[in-house]
Structures are given as C-alpha cells and as structure tokens.
Amino acid sequence: MPSQKLNNLSTVYDLHKSMEENQVIIAYEGEFSPNITQSVLSLAEKNLDQKLERSQSKRRAFNIAVECLQNISTHSDRNEEYPNSIFIIGQEGNEFYISSGNTIKTSKVENLQRKLDQINNLDSDGLKQLHMQAIKESIKIKESNNAGLGLISIARKSGQKLEYQFMPVDANNAFFSFQATFVKQEETSI
Amino acid sequence: MILNATFETPAVVLDSSTGKLEFVGRSLPEDTATFYRPILRWIEDYLLLKNAKTEIDIKLEYFNTATSKVLLTMLNKFKESNNVIVNWFHYEEDEDMLESGKEFEELVNIPFSYHTME
Numbered sequence: 001m002p003s004q005k006l007n008n009l010s011t012v013y014d015l016h017k018s019m020e021e022n023q024v025i026i027a028y029e030g031e032f033s034p035n036i037t038q039s040v041l042s043l044a045e046k047n048l049d050q051k052l053e054r055s056q057s058k059r060r061a062f063n064i065a066v067e068c069l070q071n072i073s074t075h076s077d078r079n080e081e082y083p084n085s086i087f088i089i090g091q092e093g094n095e096f097y098i099s100s101g102n103t104i105k106t107s108k109v110e111n112l113q114r115k116l117d118q119i120n121n122l123d124s125d126g127l128k129q130l131h132m133q134a135i136k137e138s139i140k141i142k143e144s145n146n147a148g149l150g151l152i153s154i155a156r157k158s159g160q161k162l163e164y165q166f167m168p169v170d171a172n173n174a175f176f177s178f179q180a181t182f183v184k185q186e187e188t189s190i
Numbered sequence: 191m192i193l194n195a196t197f198e199t200p201a202v203v204l205d206s207s208t209g210k211l212e213f214v215g216r217s218l219p220e221d222t223a224t225f226y227r228p229i230l231r232w233i234e235d236y237l238l239l240k241n242a243k244t245e246i247d248i249k250l251e252y253f254n255t256a257t258s259k260v261l262l263t264m265l266n267k268f269k270e271s272n273n274v275i276v277n278w279f280h281y282e283e284d285e286d287m288l289e290s291g292k293e294f295e296e297l298v299n300i301p302f303s304y305h306t307m308e
Contacts (some may be wrong), residue, residue, distance in 0.1 A: 038198060059287075067255060070220050
C-alpha cells in the first residue's frame with residue numbers, strides 16, 4: 001500500500017501542475033447528480049463573476065456553462081463501469097474555454113457527430129434559423145431530446161466553432177470530449 | 191400564486207384579479223416540469239376566467255434551453271385569448287436577451303413590448 005499512497009501524492013502534484021499549465025479556473029470530475037450540477041454551476045458563476053463582472057460576456061459564458069453541465073447530466077450514459085464525467089472552465093487571456101467530457105453509447109456517436117457538424121457548418125443567421133426550427137419541433141414531441149437545442153444555443157453564445165472528439169472506450173462506449181470557446185468582448189461592464 | 195426566487199428558478203407572481211403574470215430572475219432548472227407544471231395548470235384555470243386583459247412580464251437575466259421550451263408552451267396557451275401583451279425586459283447591453291424576445295415574438299402570435307431594466 002505505501003507505493004499506492006506515494007503514487008496518489010505525486011498525482012496531486014501532477015494534476016495541480018497540469019491544471020496550472022492549462023490555466024484551469026475550475027474543474028470537477030465525478031458523478032453529476034442534480035445537486036452536484038447546481039453546486040458546480042454556482043462555483044462556476046462565482047468564478048466568472050470575478051473574471052468578467054456583470055457583463056454581456058459573463059452572461060454568455062454562464063449560459064454556455066449551464067448548457068454544457070446540463071448536457072452532461074441529461075445525456076451522458078453513465079453506468080456502474082463509467083460513472084464519472086468531467087467539466088472544466090479555463091482561461092487564456094481573453095479566451096475562455098468551457099469543456100465537458102462524458103461517456104456515451106457508441107450507437108449515439110454518429111447522430112451526435114452529425115448534429116455537431118451541422119451546427120459548425122452554419123453562420124449566425126443559419127444558427128438562428130436552426131434554433132427556431134428546433135424549438136418549434138421540440139415542443140411537439142413530449143419526451144424530446146434537448147441536446148440539439150442546447151448545442152445550438154452554445155454555438156450561438158460562443159460565436160466560435162464547437163470542438164469535439166470521440167474516443168472509443170470499449171465495444172459499446174465512447175468518451176465524448178467537447179469544448180466551446182468564448183472570447184471576452186471589450187465592453188464597459190455595469 | 192407567488193413563488194420566491196431560488197438559485198435556478200425565478201420569482202413568480204400570478205395574479206388572476208389584475209391579469210398580471212410576472213417572472214423575475216433566472217430560470218435554469220434541468221427538470222423544468224416540476225417547477226412549471228403548477229404554473230401551467232394555474233394558467234389553464236386562469237384562461238377559463240376569460241379576463242379582459244392579461245399582461246405577462248418576463249424579466250429574466252438567464253434562461254436555459256429547457257426553459258425556452260416551457261416558455262413557448264406557456265405563451266402558446268394565450269394564442270386564442272384577447273388583449274394579451276408580453277412585456278419583455280432585458281438589461282440595456284444584453285442584446286441576446288432582446289433577440290430572444292424577438293424570436294419568441296416570431297414564434298407565438300402575441301404582441302410583445304420591449305423594455306430595459308436596471
């Protein structure tokens with residue numbers, strides 16, 4: 001067991017260094033229950049308040065954080081084997097990145113990838129049209145899948161292309177890494 | 191009906207005697223059904239009263255996409271009613287919230303009036 005302990009201690013330092021190098025503001029890795037999601041969101045908001053004060057930039061960044069977190073908690077396919085997801089907010093100068101990672105079923109990869117590519121191929125007017133269409137459709141279906149709407153909303157607030165990657169975990173599962181970038185606007189905050 | 195604001199739900203005041211429905215703050219719940227079901231039910235009962243006038247004040251700083259679906263469902267309930275107006279509030283510099291209002295106006299057939307808030 002001593003080696004295990006030593007290993008953990010060096011992991012603490014490695015994680016700390018890695019987070020520092022990547023300019024991580026907050027990171028949470030673990031299970032995402034509704035209560036935890038709310039706590040992470042509250043922590044995210046306090047940090048964004050510090051960095052951006054009350055401004056349009058802060059509202060956009062916070063909106064992206066909300067949708068990212070809710071995408072994790074509603075759409076990840078957690079199971080006993082892969083219970084954990086990750087959520088990160090980082091900053092590099094005027095650029096903020098809001099990232100998430102969670103396990104999804106391999107069978108869902110193709111559809112999700114198609115949605116993301118569709119969103120990335122649209123300009124702001126195209127995204128607006130897609131959003132209007134998606135919201136109209138979403139209220140017709142009772143138990144509809146919100147993910148499309150959430151992703152469109154993230155893309156609109158971000159103003160940048162969405163980045164993503166799927167890593168195979170095993171025959172039935174893949175790890176979905178997602179990142180939205182957000183550039184702080186020059187503005188006077190009130 | 192009066193509900194106090196929480197971290198992720200707005201303050202709500204629904205007054206059938208004045209025909210004023212007010213939503214203030216933020217609406218971010220993942221589970222919108224639990225929060226909004228009683229409100230939608232109240233509105234259904236309210237519509238039976240056939241009030242002469244209804245004003246819906248939406249003064250939100252944030253809402254998530256799950257809430258936008260509920261808002262659309264809620265506003266659609268007033269489609270057939272007469273003399274309904276939505277007062278859509280936004281912070282002066284918050285163009286996104288103003289644009290959201292315009293999108294809702296396009297989606298539902300109710301007049302909107304836009305106001306800035308402090």
